[in-house]
Amino acid sequence: DFTDSTQYDLEASNRFQGYFAEVAYASEWGLDVIAGVRAEHLVIHKTKHQGLLPRLTLRFKVLPGTVIKGAFGVYEKLPEPPFLLEGFGNPKLSAERSTHYIAGFAHAFGDRVDLALQAFYNDKRDLTSASTVTRIENGQQIREVFNNDGSGKSYGLEVLLRHLASPGGGFYGGVAYTLSRSLLTDRSSGRFGAEIQSSGQQDLPLTEYISPY
Helix, strand or coil: CCCCCCCCCCCCCEEEEEEEEEEEEECCCCEEEEEEEEEEEEEECCEEEEEEEEEEEEEEEEECCEEEEEEEEEEEECCCHHHCCCCCCCCCCCCEEEEEEEEEEEEEECCCEEEEEEEEEEEEEEEEEECCCEEEECCEEEECCEEEEEEEEEEEEEEEEEECCECCECCCEEEEEEEEEEEEEECCCCECCCECCCCCEEECCCEEEEEEC
16 A cells, blocks of 8 residues: 655765775795775765774794784674665664674685685674654754664685686686574664574574585
């Protein structure tokens, strides 16, 4: 029944600017360090966001052909435009934030074959979440519709076995295997895209990916 529907006609402009700087250090005893920061300015319609996002990568050669490595990085993005437009969204939403942690090792079996194993953890904050809250603005009652009360995390393991091509050509390919689990929490409504537990947490099933290439 569309007899009581409302038509929206909005023109929204988007602007995304990002600047990245990094410094690299390589020691004589096998430690490589890459530190960086990303500055960004994001605009979707009436929603604006500025952020400074640090990144760090460490690599240490423990044995000939064997490297242990770790990485850390912060990433942000504004919600999708429909969540930010007046009438059916909330232009006061802030950017969603994700912090990534990676640790692992890589080993080369000769010149053509290498194996990499890494564990990862992703901490997600300020996720867009449905809201039933109302506020008073200029004497009018306005529904919040969405807020940034959602959160989540994901973690798992990745394995990559790869065969490199020789300088003159030849076979190149490999196989990757990923095992991961995710947990999403919607504090305001107990929902996050699907029916979840009464505590407001969605424990997504264990997932596996095998990717030959």
